[in-house]
Amino acid sequence: VRGLQGPGSGTNLLAGPYVLASTKHFLADGGTHEGRDQGDARISETELRDIHGAPYVPAIEQGVATVMVSFSSWNGTKMTGHKGMLTDVLKNRMNFGGFLVSDWNAHGQVEGCTNASCPKAVNAGLDMYMAPDSWKPLWHSLVAQVKSGEVPMARLDDAVARILRVKMRLGLFEAGKPSTRKYSGDWSLLGHADHRAVARDAVRKSLVLLKNNGSLLPVKAGAHVLVAGDAADDIGRQSGGWTLTWQGTGVKNDQFPGATSIWKGLHDAVTSTGGSAELVADGTFAKKPDVAIVVFGETPYAEFQGDLKTLQLRPELRKPYETMKKLKAQGIPVVAVMVTGRPLFMNPELNVADAFVVAWLPGSEGAGIADLLVQRKDRRAPYDFTGKLPVAWPATARADGPTLFPFGYGLTLAGGAAPWKPLSEDSEVPAEDAGNVYFAGGVPAASWSLQVYGDPADSTRITTVPAAAASGRVRVTAVDHVVQEGARRFAIDSGSAAVGLTTYAPLDLTRETNGDVMLVATLRVDAKPAGAVSFRMGNAAVRATAVEGAKPGDWVSYGVPLKCFAKGGANLGRVEAPFMLRSEGAFTFSLSRVALGTAADRVVACP
Structure with missing residues (x-):
């Protein structure tokens, strides 16, 4: 919050230069039944307060200006229409002085409401509707509801006052048009080399090594490397959702000027050592490689589209697994690089690969992966792996199943690893439950x-x-x-x-x-x-x-x-x-x- 808004008591933020911060989504968006987006958190008030409410206390203390209310429900009641939570708890007991904004048309999901009319949300304490395509009928209905007394005038005045106070604190009325403000039109700052260096370093530090049989990594200088898998040369895939498009889908590499795909990063690193690299998605090589790097994993998603019933890839995304098996059958060592937003059941892939790297979503700087996988030109080892699992890795595809690798697990190149013991490949869930x-x-x-x-x-x-x-x-x-x-x-x-x-x-x-x-x-x-x-x-x-x-x-x-x-x-x-x-x-x-x-x-x- 301080990084975005500056000091908690700060004013004229745009001259800082700062922007408004938003804490979201209030409340228990991450505690819904079966992890379902826009779902229902069926939990006690104690858990709601002590777990999900905990971050809001320091955020409010630091002066966060806005809170976005969740699509989700608590024990069957939509948060966007929950007066007890929005007004009695957040505004009164927690003393939040900024304004509350709904999520995208979330008011339309409140019982008795539509996208065009929802007095219940305003009366519950909502100050600003997020109504991208229904704002005009919503305006007409709200005016009529205030005139009729269904929405008290005092509630409308409070909502407007909260919004105006935040805009005044921001310095919006004195800042002038966006085109006249500091940094406006300075396109040289977009994709600046200094910023890309920070992003590439973040990639290096976030990769997690789960397996490295026979010290296959780093790939030796001068090797002929086959790069395979459907995610190897796809910058949109390695960037995930909320990238150019809402779900992060339908984008091409040329829409990311200056970015580097995982394939391009590997190619440049391998050839700089005197080696050669070949890209074939299905692993059908022209020249037998010394090692194959197979890049696979999830496709982009945002919000509900990422909902999974079980912790596994959809069947159509497991084709690279067949590629790994095919390469192994030909005596070719395999490095698996997984692009993903979360740990998933990967026992078959872990068993067949000689080395397994979790790349998460490296974004625009695919070369950061090559920094750890390929020996450098001077034949010194690359940067070592320092990334650790931010959450436990599952042993089955069941959400409540056992753990394979615990929170904080991650190998290093220098540390070695115990001999690999084959894992059970039983997901323990029916195949049709994959999504x-x-x-x-x-x-x-x-x-x-x-x-x-x-x-x-x-x-x-x-x-x-x-x-x-x-x-x-x-x-x-x-x-x-x-x-x-x-x-x-x-x-x-x-x-x-x-x-x-x-x-x-x-x-x-x-x-x-x-x-x-x-x-x-x-x-x-x-x-x-x-x-x-x-x-x-x-x-x-x-x-x-x-x-x-x-x-x-x-x-x-x-x-x-x-x-x-x-x-x-x-x-x-x-x-x-x-x-x-x-x-x-x-x-x-x-x-x-x-x-x-x-x-x-x-x-x-x-x-």
Whole structure:
């Protein structure tokens, strides 16, 4: 708080030069059931106060000017509408004198409220709505509510006064336009060499070494190095969410001027020692390497999109594991470099790799990884590993499971390590629990059903194969994909028919619609369709021209943005069938997986 705002009693902050600080999210955003974003913290008041409330005491003592209220609930009550917490506790008992702001349209989630009207939030103590797209109707409704007395005038005056006091403390009214202030327009400060040096040093100091069998690291000078894995040359991937875009997805390397990918950092370090480097994502090398470095891990996410039911990578992100196994089978030493925002179950990867490095999210300075992995030009050892685990590393994929590496664990190059003992590769959780996965491995997730429809009144639940449906017009068989019988093949002989996934507990996908989340279906066209094909959700249909024109025989993941279905009239607050693929004529295809995600081979555009 002091770093952002200066002294707790400071004024005219913009001349400091300082900015306002925000402490968030009030309260227990990190204590929700199953770690669900925007979820419910089902905890006692003692735990709420002593654990989650603890940081707010020193923050308020140091004069923090704003507090952002959480989307989440405490024992079933949304914080944004909780007068006991916002007014009685935060403002009165904790003596917070700044203003309270909601999260993005969070007021619309308060019971009895909408994005356009929420007197309950203001009466609870909220001073500023964050209403990016509903501010005008919200203004009209609030004016009417004050005139009617539903929102007391004194409460409105208090909210306005709090906001004005903070702006006056900031010196906003005297500071002039942003374009006239100090540093404005000085583009030379963006990506300045001094700043990049600090960032690169932070990368070096944060990497954690979990395994180094046979002292494989550092890679010796003059070696031929293969760099593989789908995260090796992806600056957006190594930067994570909230990077250029909200979720950090859909960005390319050329959008990061001056940044260095992990591949580029490794290439430059290896060649500077007289060695050579080769980049092939799937590990298919032209020249047999002395060592392979496989970079893999999570794709970017922010907020709810990062929610996991279990502590493991989604299945489609584990392809580099197969690459590691393939390289090891050829006698090539493997260094695994994991890009991730958190520890996950990695026992199979830890077992197969000779060395395992947790890179977290190194951001723009991928060369900081090479600083620790590759011997320097003068043949001295590189910087040593000093990073330690900030939280325990799990031994299984269960959130409440045992610990493999404790908090504070981390090897050094100088310290050596005990001989590696193979780890159990049993995740101890069902594969379908890996996330928002509705269909995988040829079967629907628990509590889901695979259905074939001849018409709306003619549906057949597919539980075993081979099977026939739609009066015999559709035949269902098992086919191999990834694993034996890991997909289902649907042969529609004639007429229209559909394949869908249903559940008896309808889904609420409204929050997932507020972003770039897609319904992702992995399928193979086996015989081109004779008629139109569409993806459907509720009463919304999106024409699947990409499927209609696909080359038979190729497995492809197709992504349909949830926004497409919302625009088409689907009720995303109550989804009983999130996936349906309908064909208006003869069509044969195989289906392997259906899930929510942000990446797909082909994105189906909204009509």
